[in-house]
Amino acid sequence: MDEVGDALAEDVFLLGGEKFASRLIMGTGGAPSLEVLDQALEASGTELTTVAMRRLDPASRGSVLDVLRRRGIKVLPNTAGCFTAGEAVLTARLAREALETNWVKLEVIADERTLLPDPIETFDAAERLVADGFVVLPYIGDDPALARRLEQAGCAAVMPLGAPIGSGLGIRNPHNIELIVESAGVPVILDAGIGTASDAALAMELGCDAVLLASAVTRAQRPGLMAAAMRSAVTAGRQARLAGRIPRKRYAEASSPNRL
């Protein structure tokens, strides 16, 4: 194989002791139907996808779990909707029981308006879940100090936001994401805020190991097409990161010989 082929073949995403070929983690929230979701998941090429835990509704027909199972996609339960560490720990334990996985996307929000993660409750829950044998993937603000503390607490990754959930505002503080990447010894997954393909590519160029997104695809006018775009963007951003971009310069540097 050539040099390019070698570099790409060797580039496996290792998370929680498992190998993934795709660096695009999908969420399932916001899709207008399970059919649309199914098409989007296929187009995205994802191998890991989040679900939420809610009270069982006897009237509901069809399950997101059937869709994931059919596609062979690993399910990642989240603790969305929890405001305290106690709620999040119970939700994670219920998810482990229902879905037979000890993986959890830990999400403890501070308020309904911003849906920003509560760092104190998140850290408390992370410690308890790690002690209980979970593979903990915490959703956090773009805070390098908290990311480091969560890694030290035994989390399998850190998942800083680019911008608030569902906002589509992109990566508001690329510098902090770079700082988190620089010091992290666990995978960094850019979670929340992605609006379009260039945001996902930027996350990967900044050195994130993967991107998690939902609304940008499920609420796009054509979810399947946006899922394909995100797949390409994540791959392109990753390749650019591995390739090593040229330094930014103040003035031009001719790319052609400047004399006859």
Next chain:
Amino acid sequence: MKVTINGGDVEMPDGATVGEAVRRLTPLTSGVAVAVNGEVVSRGGWETTALSESDLVEVLTAVQGG
């Protein structure tokens, strides 16, 4: 006795189990988890765990999210 299942009051015979409470909502056993008064009752314990008056039963499953 009266218990609360997913927020609704339900009349159940004395000695009813967690398994009977779940079957009030669904015949499914996979993809479903139960907490009683904030503690998980694992599937293996559904038929042997009896409910008591005023117990709060939560029956959860996975939905689209995240």
